[in-house]
Amino acid sequence: MAATPVGRAAGVALEWDNLGFEVKDKVIVSGISGRAVPGTLTLLMGPSGAGKTTLLNLLSRRTAATSGEILFNGKKPTYQLQRVQGFVEQEVAQFETLTVREILETTARLKLPEHVKGKALRDRIDEVISALDISKCEHTRVSGCSGGEKRRLAVAAELLGEPSLLFLDEPTTGLDSNAAMTIIRILRRLAREQNRTIICTIHQPRASILPLADQLVLLASGRQVYTGPTFTPGHSDGLLAYFEGIGFPCSKVENPADHIVDVINLRTDGDAAAGADGGGSAGSPKKETGPAAEAGVVASSSSSAKETADGAGDIELTSAAAAADADADADAEAAADAADADADADAEADGEAGAVEAPSDDASDSASESSLPCTTGWAKGSDAHRLAALPLEERAAEASELRLTKGRAAFVEWIADQFKQSDLRDSVTRRLAPDELPATPAALSADGSARPSRYSVGCCTQTCVVTRRVFLFKLREPEATATQAMNLIIMAAIIGWVYFDLPENFKGVSDRFGFIAVYLLFIAFAPIDLLTLFPLERSVFLRDTKANLYGTLAFFFGRSIAELPAHILLSAAGGTVAYWMAGFQADPEKFGIFILNVVLMMLTGASLLAFCSSLARTLAEANGIGTLILMLVMIFNGFFIAEENTPIFLRWISQISFLKFGLEVAMVNELSGLTIECSPHELALGCLTSGNDVLLARNLPTTTDSIWERFGWLALTAVLLRLLTFFALHFLYTGQSWATRARLMCEW
Ligand SMILES: Nc1ncnc2c1ncn2[C@@H]1O[C@H](COP(=O)(O)OP(=O)(O)OP(=O)(O)O)[C@@H](O)[C@H]1O
Numbered sequence: 087m088a089a090t091p092v093g094r095a096a097g098v099a100l101e102w103d104n105l106g107f108e109v110k111d112k113v114i115v116s117g118i119s120g121r122a123v124p125g126t127l128t129l130l131m132g133p134s135g136a137g138k139t140t141l142l143n144l145l146s147r148r149t150a151a152t153s154g155e156i157l158f159n160g161k162k163p164t165y166q167l168q169r170v171q172g173f174v175e176q177e178v179a180q181f182e183t184l185t186v187r188e189i190l191e192t193t194a195r196l197k198l199p200e201h202v203k204g205k206a207l208r209d210r211i212d213e214v215i216s217a218l219d220i221s222k223c224e225h226t227r228v229s230g231c232s233g234g235e236k237r238r239l240a241v242a243a244e245l246l247g248e249p250s251l252l253f254l255d256e257p258t259t260g261l262d263s264n265a266a267m268t269i270i271r272i273l274r275r276l277a278r279e280q281n282r283t284i285i286c287t288i289h290q291p292r293a294s295i296l297p298l299a300d301q302l303v304l305l306a307s308g309r310q311v312y313t314g315p316t317f318t319p320g321h322s323d324g325l326l327a328y329f330e331g332i333g334f335p336c337s338k339v340e341n342p343a344d345h346i347v348d349v350i351n352l353r354t355d356g357d358a359a360a361g362a363d364g365g366g367s368a369g370s371p372k373k374e375t376g377p378a379a380e381a382g383v384v385a386s387s388s389s390s391a392k393e394t395a396d397g398a399g400d401i402e403l404t405s406a407a408a409a410a411d412a413d414a415d416a417d418a419e420a421a422a423d424a425a426d427a428d429a430d431a432d433a434e435a436d437g438e439a440g441a442v443e444a445p446s447d448d449a450s451d452s453a454s455e456s457s458l459p460c461t462t463g464w465a466k467g468s469d470a471h472r473l474a475a476l477p478l479e480e481r482a483a484e485a486s487e488l489r490l491t492k493g494r495a496a497f498v499e500w501i502a503d504q505f506k507q508s509d510l511r512d513s514v515t516r517r518l519a520p521d522e523l524p525a526t527p528a529a530l531s532a533d534g535s536a537r538p539s540r541y542s543v544g545c546c547t548q549t550c551v552v553t554r555r556v557f558l559f560k561l562r563e564p565e566a567t568a569t570q571a572m573n574l575i576i577m578a579a580i581i582g583w584v585y586f587d588l589p590e591n592f593k594g595v596s597d598r599f600g601f602i603a604v605y606l607l608f609i610a611f612a613p614i615d616l617l618t619l620f621p622l623e624r625s626v627f628l629r630d631t632k633a634n635l636y637g638t639l640a641f642f643f644g645r646s647i648a649e650l651p652a653h654i655l656l657s658a659a660g661g662t663v664a665y666w667m668a669g670f671q672a673d674p675e676k677f678g679i680f681i682l683n684v685v686l687m688m689l690t691g692a693s694l695l696a697f698c699s700s701l702a703r704t705l706a707e708a709n710g711i712g713t714l715i716l717m718l719v720m721i722f723n724g725f726f727i728a729e730e731n732t733p734i735f736l737r738w739i740s741q742i743s744f745l746k747f748g749l750e751v752a753m754v755n756e757l758s759g760l761t762i763e764c765s766p767h768e769l770a771l772g773c774l775t776s777g778n779d780v781l782l783a784r785n786l787p788t789t790t791d792s793i794w795e796r797f798g799w800l801a802l803t804a805v806l807l808r809l810l811t812f813f814a815l816h817f818l819y820t821g822q823s824w825a826t827r828a829r830l831m832c833e834w
Contacts, residue, residue, distance in 0.1 A: 097124030097281050097524030098158055098170055098250040101517060105144050105154035107137075114140045115308040117506075118154070119515035122285050122301065124250070124524050127270075127277045129296070129316075130287040131343065132305035133351050138287035139176070139255055141305065145285060146173050146253040148632065158251075160523045172249030174240045175629055176256045181555060182229035183562035186220055186239050187211065189228060190246065195551045196635040197247040200543050210246060217280075218242040218272060227562070234265030238272065244633075245276070247542075252276070254286035263292050274298050293341040294319070301514070306350040307495065309502035313514045317342065332504050333486065349489070350501060540634045540833050548636035552644030560648070566615075571656055574612055578660035581605050582667025589669075591763040592773045595780055601668050602752040603725050609657055609684050610691030610745060617712040619645070620699040620815065628820060638816040638831070646808065649692060657688040670756055679755045679793060686800045687748040693807035694719070694744070700814035719743050724750070744803045747796040750786055757781050758788050 099121065106116040115137040122128045130138045143149040145156065147163060156163060158170075180189055190211045198207065215221050218238040223231050231239065237257050244252060254273070258266035270291070277284045277300075288295070296302065296316045302325055304312035315324035326336050329346060336345040489497055505511055541548065560567055585601040588594045620627075627641050636644075661684035665677060698715055702708035722732065723745035729737060740746055760777030774780050778788040786792075817827050 096170070096250055098283055099123045099160070099518055099523055100145060100251060100283055100285070101157040101160070102145060103155045103157075103515065103517075105141070105151050105156070107140055107144055107149065108152045113308055115144070115305070116153075117502075118303075118305075118310045119511070120301075120303055120310075120313045121515065121518065122283050123518075124281045124283050125277055126283065126300035127274045127298065128283075128285045128301040128303060129291075129299040130285065130303045130305065131289075131291070131347070132311070133347050134289070135307075136305040137308040138305055140308075141303070142253055142255055142285065142287050146171060146251075148173065157517075160518060160520065170249060171251040171253065172244030172247055173633065174237075174244050174252070174254040174257060176259060177625060180228045180236065180239070181559050181626065183227055183559055184555070185225050185227050186231065186235070187215070187224045188558060189239060190214065190243060192551055192555050193243040193635065194246050195543070196548060196630075197542055200547055214242040214245045217245065217276065219268075232265065233261050234268060237261065237265075237269055241269075241272070241276075250282060252282055252284045254284070256287050256289060258291065258295075259289055266291065267295060270295050270298050290347050291343050293343065296325070296343055304346065304350070306498045306501070309498055310505060311350055311498070311501050312346075312505055312510075314510050328508075328510065332501070333483075333488075350498065351494075540830075541636065542634075545637065545640055548640030549643045549647070552636055552640050553647050556644060556648035560652075567652060570612075570615075570652065574609075574656040574660040575663060577608055577612075578605070578664040579667065581608065582664040585668045587667070587669035589763075590760060592765075592768045595757070595760075595762055595777070598668075598670075598756055599725075599753065601664075602749060602756070605664050606684070606687055606748050606752060607720065607723075607745065609660070610687045610748070611695070611716060612657075612688060613649070613653060613692040613695055614712075616649070616692055616695040617699050617702075617708045618705055619696060621702050621705050621708050624703075624819060627815070631820075638812065642808075642812045642815060646696075650689075653688050653692055654685055657685050660684070671760065676755050679790070680752065682797065683748055683751045683755070683800075686797060686804070687744070690744045690748075690800050690804040690807070693804045693811070697807045697811045697814065700811045701818065703819045719745055722746070742803070744800055747799050747803075751793050751796045751800075753784070754781060754786055754788070754790070754793055758790065 101121040103119045105118040107114045108116075118141060120128075130141055132138050140149070144151045147156065184192070191207070194202075194207050194211055198210065202210065215224050218241055220235055220238050220242060223235050226235075228236065228239065241252075241254070241257070252273075257269050257273070261269065270288075273284050273286065276282055297319050299316050301314065302312065302316045303310070304325075312325060312328060314328065317324040317326045325346065326342055329336065329349065334345075334349045336342050488500065543551075581601065581604055585597055585604075588597050588601065623645075627638075630636060631638065631641070658681050661681045662677075665680050670676070670680065694715065695712060698712040699708050701711050718739055721727065722729075722736065722740035722743045724740055724743070725746075729740050732740065757777030757780050762773070762775050762777060762780070764773030764775055769775075774783065781788045816831060817824055820827055822830075
């Protein structure tokens with residue numbers, strides 16, 4: 087990918103035909119056809135559960151369709167597709183303590199080729215910051231950004247990769263009306279000015295948002311209920327004309343988006359309220375036969391020209407607050423429109439408009455372009471054809487009757503059939519002719535046989551960037567690291583104080599065992615915070631791996647490397663304090679072995695905790711799994727119960743318990759060569775005068791050779807646990823099949 091400035095993207099026209107997705111005989115979406123061309127914004131709308139996200143995932147090929155076909159510039163998508171598309175997920179998972187610019191820097195390093203660095207990299211970041219209008223918060227930590235700024239950051243991060251196709255899943259959900267409007271306006275500008283094909287799902291937008299889109303795809307219960315132009319403010323063209331044609335005119339007091347969703351949802355409460363207002367939507371026969379057509383209905387397509395000329399005005403919103411917003415938005419939109427119109431004019435002047443032209447932003451242009459054969463193009467003999475011939479009042483009454491008598495599922499079928507039979511469907515789903523297709527972008531033009539890497543940068547760079555991100559994150563949370571340090575040093579001092587300067591006598595030997603057990607158990611489980619690691623970071627990891635920013639290996643190494651320095655340094659420091667306070671043998675070699683043992687115990691404990699964390703989807707699960715495994719490892723460490731007294735079928739646990747290896751190393755290290763003072767009374771009770779005899783009595787070796795063997799087992803356990811963690815991370819809770827994950831592991 088060349089490091090060109092953010093500008094006009096190589097156009098990609100997306101066409102989809104008869105798309106369907108089924109899971110275990112459950113039809114999620116079916117028979118969806120349409121197209122989206124460069125320079126346009128397409129909204130996928132419908133009630134909750136209609137299948138919007140599913141369709142978005144099918145179009146972006148994150149989910150494989152079970153039927154139908156998708157074409158990119160008239161061709162079947164190739165492997166290189168990932169190079170030209172971006173996806174912004176509904177949940178914007180970010181490292182909250184990093185600033186907006188740091189997030190973009192990290193993403194840019196992973197998205198752009200390795201040779202783009204220094205000034206070129208900074209320039210690219212500046213461009214997306216300016217395009218998404220987030221310069222005000224570029225040095226603000228993500229945790230301090232508003233919801234709208236976070237969404238724009240997510241879009242900015244995707245734009246760094248210069249996607250020709252941009253998919254967004256509900257980018258306005260959870261935002262207030264102004265923030266939602268800003269996002270949609272920016273998306274439209276990005277489509278127009280940069281020739282991108284943008285498709286996003288939207289739940290139930292405010293009235294002024296819909297006209298900003300070039301195309302609306304309306305779904306209900308997985309069926310395609312409408313695809314075509316939206317409408318022009320103040321007119322009942324496009325979408326509104328279509329619904330009016332099948333008997334569901336939109337009243338003046340209704341938000342068209344609410345109206346349409348209410349129609350397909352069979353909602354009648356709102357209708358009743360509207361009726362009381364004298365509005366009258368298509369919901370109840372009372373309204374349609376009453377004053378609906380007289381007062382409530384937005385100018386019909388046949389009469390719209392006159393009424394608009396009379397100043398019938400913008401669509402009024404249902405709530406007073408929304409109505410109050412309308413003026414402010416109108417000004418803002420006018421400004422945005424003017425800017426967009428300029429941009430379009432520039433583009434045309436530059437002769438850059440592709441074979442498939444984006445619609446003009448000018449309101450009158452939109453109005454004429456939107457005048458598709460909505461009410462006149464019904465297939466002869468269809469219900470809709472018959473309805474369209476009726477006067478509006480009768481049409482509305484009949485449609486309302488249908489809605490009341492059919493029940494939801496049958497009504498959705500009926501309304502989907504109306505669309506199927508309309509000429510509008512044919513016009514919006516017609517396959518583009520070769521001369522209408524944009525030139526294929528370079529990334530798609532290769533024949534696909536020479537597969538480039540899935541990633542823009544190599545594994546080393548990925549690991550470095552991920553590691554740096556974790557370090558930055560940790561630096562921003564010094565309290566967490568300081569607490570960990572204090573914990574390890576202070577606890578070592580407390581344990582050392584309790585077991586202070588142990589004497590080399592009968593009781594001192596037994597207390598040495600106590601010190602070793604208490605301190606090593608503490609060290610092994612000190613990084614307990616790792617239990618929450620993957621449940622907390624999995625969303626960021628999955629988002630980044632799906633976007634091909636880095637692979638599991640880089641994330642795994644980055645995460646492991648970032649923890650290492652703190653674990654090694656702090657465990658060694660704590661071990662030093664505890665060792666000398668407890669008065670263990672003042673022998674440099676023995677001290678060195680003790681510290682090495684402490685460090686290995688901590689690293690192995692951390693590996694076990696990370697493994698438990700990788701098996702869990704939630705914090706509660708991590709807690710449950712961690713407690714179970716840690717308790718088993720602890721009970722079977724050979725210290726609390728002799729192996730021969732444990733149930734036979736559980737003995738294997740003590741064979742692999744890393745705690746057992748660590749405790750044995752510490753005991754052998756401290757007791758070998760130790761001379762024990764025994765009083766005559768203790769001698770009479772069988773006091774052993776040498777540490778070696780104590781070791782032999784406990785079936786432990788007396789030579790330091792055994793120590794290295796146990797160190798080897800400890801290291802092997804740590805490596806195996808890390809390997810298992812890698813596989814768990816790669817295969818569990820990814821939302822992809824095992825086969826897909828297995829394939830992804832081999833693709834670089
Ligand atoms: N893999 C799947 N297995 C089973 N059911 C699924 C699957 N994917 C989606 N569904 C179901 O299909 C329906 C449509 O889901 P989808 O998420 O696409 O809807 P949506 O329109 O985006 O809804 P929302 O607006 O609430 O996000 C839902 O009922 C959902 O539970």
